Amino acid sequence: MALGLFSSFLSACLVFILWRVSYVALGRKSQPRRTRRRSDCSHLAVFLGSGGHTSEALTLLSALDFNRYSPRTYIISAGDNLSTSKAIALELSKAAGSAAHSGKNRCYTIMTIPRARQVHQPLYTTPVTAIQSLLACLYHVTVLPIATRTSFADVLVLNGPGTCFVLCLAVAINRIMGLPSPRLVYVESFARVRSLSISGKLLRPLVDRFVVQWPGLLRHYRRGEYLGWLV
Amino acid sequence: MSEPPCTPPPPAQSGPATESSPRGKHAFVTVGSTRFDALVHALQTDAVLAALHKRGISSLTVQGGEAVKEFSPEQLQAITASGSQYEIDVEAWAYKPTLQEDYERADLVISHAGSGTILDVLRLRKPLIVVPNSSLLDNHQQELADALADLGHLKTCTTDTLAQTIESLDISSLVPFPQFDGSRFREMLDDEMGYPPDESPD
Numbered sequence: 495m496a497l498g499l500f501s502s503f504l505s506a507c508l509v510f511i512l513w514r515v516s517y518v519a520l521g522r523k524s525q526p527r528r529t530r531r532r533s534d535c536s537h538l539a540v541f542l543g544s545g546g547h548t549s550e551a552l553t554l555l556s557a558l559d560f561n562r563y564s565p566r567t568y569i570i571s572a573g574d575n576l577s578t579s580k581a582i583a584l585e586l587s588k589a590a591g592s593a594a595h596s597g598k599n600r601c602y603t604i605m606t607i608p609r610a611r612q613v614h615q616p617l618y619t620t621p622v623t624a625i626q627s628l629l630a631c632l633y634h635v636t637v638l639p640i641a642t643r644t645s646f647a648d649v650l651v652l653n654g655p656g657t658c659f660v661l662c663l664a665v666a667i668n669r670i671m672g673l674p675s676p677r678l679v680y681v682e683s684f685a686r687v688r689s690l691s692i693s694g695k696l697l698r699p700l701v702d703r704f705v706v707q708w709p710g711l712l713r714h715y716r717r718g719e720y721l722g723w724l725v
Numbered sequence: 726m727s728e729p730p731c732t733p734p735p736p737a738q739s740g741p742a743t744e745s746s747p748r749g750k751h752a753f754v755t756v757g758s759t760r761f762d763a764l765v766h767a768l769q770t771d772a773v774l775a776a777l778h779k780r781g782i783s784s785l786t787v788q789g790g791e792a793v794k795e796f797s798p799e800q801l802q803a804i805t806a807s808g809s810q811y812e813i814d815v816e817a818w819a820y821k822p823t824l825q826e827d828y829e830r831a832d833l834v835i836s837h838a839g840s841g842t843i844l845d846v847l848r849l850r851k852p853l854i855v856v857p858n859s860s861l862l863d864n865h866q867q868e869l870a871d872a873l874a875d876l877g878h879l880k881t882c883t884t885d886t887l888a889q890t891i892e893s894l895d896i897s898s899l900v901p902f903p904q905f906d907g908s909r910f911r912e913m914l915d916d917e918m919g920y921p922p923d924e925s926p927d
Contacts, residue, residue, distance in 0.1 A: 529919040536918050546841050557907020558914065649918055677917055681910070685840035687868040703917050705910075708872065723903070724910045725844065 514670040527677075538563040539605075539647035539676060541658045542570050542577040550683055551653050552584050553725040560588050565601035567647055569634075571609045571657055578604055607631055610657040627657060631664035636673065650676040652701070653683060654693035662700050682706040684725050750781045753831035755788040755824055757839045761858045763884045764837070765789040769804055772888035778811040779892060786816045786827055793819040833894075835887070838866035843873065847902035853879040854890055878902045 530536070540555060542548040560566070568581040585602055610627040611620045635646045650665060652658040668675040678701035682694045687708045690698070698704050704718035707725070712718045756764055767773055768787060777785065785808065787793070796804070801817065808815035821827065825845065828834060834846045838857040846853045855874070857867040874881040877900035882890035912922070 527917070527919050532921060534920075546839065549841050553905070554907070554910050557911045559911070562915075562920070649914070651914075679914065679917060683840065684844070685865060685869050687865065687872045689865065689868075691865075703913065705913065719913075721909045721913060724907075725905070 511670070514672065535562060535564050536648040537565055537567070537645070537676075538649050538651065539567040539569060540651040541653075541661055542568055542574070542581060543653065543655050543658060544571060544574045544577055546683065546685065547654050548574075548577040548580055550681070550725045551651065552580055554651065554653075554681060556584060556588070560592065563649075565603065568602065568604045569661065570604060570606055572606050573609075605634060607634070607657065607661070610660045624660060627660045628663060631661050632667065635661070635664040635675075636668055636671075639674065645674040645676075647676040649679060651679050651681070652693075652697065653681045654691055656693060659693055659696050662697055666700055677702045679703040680705065681724060682711065684708075684723060686711065749783050750832040751830055752777055752780075752782045752785045752833045752835065753788075753824075753827045754785065754835045755827075755837065755842060756790045756792075756858075757837045757842060758790065758820070759837070759858065759861065760791050761789075761837055761856075761860075762792040763860070764835075764856050764858070764887075765792040767856075767884040767887050769807055770888070771807075773891065774808060774811040774813060776888040776891035777813060780833065780894075782833065783812055784814040784816070786818070786831075788818045788821050788824065788827070790819060793817045833891075835891075838870040838881075840866070840869055843869065843879070847873075847878055848904065850901055852894065852896045852899060854887070854894065855879055855881045856884060856887060857881065859883070876900060 538555075538558070540551050542551055555563075555566075566585075568578075570577045570581070581602075581604060607630045608623065608627045610624040612623070615623065638644075639646050646665075646668075650661070652662065662678060665675050665678060678697075680694065680697045680701040680703065682690060682705065684707050686694065686706070688710065690706075690711060694704075694706075698715065698718060705724070706712055706718060706720050707723050709720050712720060754764070754768060765787065768785070796817070804817065805815050824842070828846050828849050828851060831851055833852050833854070835854045835856065836842045836846065838855050843853070843855060855870040857870050859867075870879070870881040873879050877898070879899065880890055880894055916922070
């Protein structure tokens with residue numbers, strides 16, 4: 495009897511999880527997009543993947559109205575001090591450019607997560623570091639917002655490399671569980687002319703907006719859009 | 726990160742005074758943060774130095790990465806000496822904290838195919854020759870250089886054809902690269918977040 499109850503409970507759970515996974519994986523359009531008024535603020539999070547990824551991501555952000563996209567969270571891999579200082583430099587230059595505005599547009603935080611995989615790290619140890627990285631992402635994206643009854647962010651901008659996939663997985667888990675989740679926007683690098691990057695291929699099915707900067711990159715895919723050079 | 730120039734003070738100028746000829750132009754070469762010894766070595770060849778000389782280049786700054794670190798003082802002396810044979814002051818650095826000033830000063834930039842470098846140089850409207858590093862496994866850098874060369878924004882070549890490319894470079898034929906336009910990303914993101922378009926009423 496108890497066993498029967500338990501197994502039916504398990505199968506109910508399984509059906510629920512499968513339903514949620516298919517809802518997230520297939521039914522992206524069923525998640526209604528909120529309409530915002532011009533004066534509404536959105537909490538923006540961006541992953542800075544070091545080197546060229548960081549430069550491109552910050553160039554994209556430099557085009558935004560920081561009064562509208564406020565506050566901002568910069569997500570940086572552990573040890574990537576250069577990305578931290580570049581993010582602070584952008585904030586300073588934006589603040590200098592809008593000195594007349596109120597102090598609220600200067601609100602930003604820097605969040606550090608462990609790398610999913612170091613450069614030159616042997617492949618067989620990658621699962622261990624990737625799981626550590628996923629747990630840290632889940633803490634920030636799922637656990638902390640539940641505990642503090644806040645949301646992680648309204649939109650998450652990604653442009654690679656590896657660790658941003660882990661971040662994206664954490665957001666997907668939120669969606670599977672029906673928790674609030676940010677819109678996911680992926681911008682493929684200016685450097686990708688003829689083929690998508692590995693992170694691009696991995697993230698394309700998971701994100702809400704998939705943007706490339708060279709024509710022809712999407713010829714094999716249905717989803718995604720070409721917007722020309724953005725950086 | 727910053728290191729002093731590895732060269733001894735430049736030797737006294739030989740040959741005609743700089744103001745009487747179309748000389749005095751500056752060239753800047755960067756290999757970025759990865760090893761690209763083939764490019765550093767190509768710069769020491771007579772063919773490349775002669776081609777730079779023909780273009781009126783009288784000073785050359787090289788950011789050559791690890792290769793420069795490994796040069797012995799004698800090797801550095803030899804590089805300066807071979808430059809002065811072609812009336813070119815050569816200055817070699819391993820790394821520099823920022824390259825922006827070097828780009829701004831240059832009349833010609835020769836670089837690896839890193840996308841950040843390419844964008845920075847083209848935005849300054851400087852003539853650019855890109856030499857993709859064929860020893861890198863991932864060839865998408867080559868794809869970017871080729872695509873931009875097809876559009877006429879830059880020239881691309883190998884270390885073997887660098888001298889001819891410098892010599893035959895027609896700066897007036899290069900197509901100016903568009904300046905940064907952030908509006909498309911901003912409009913896309915505003916649309917994704919459900920904001921009304923700029924011109925429509927709220």
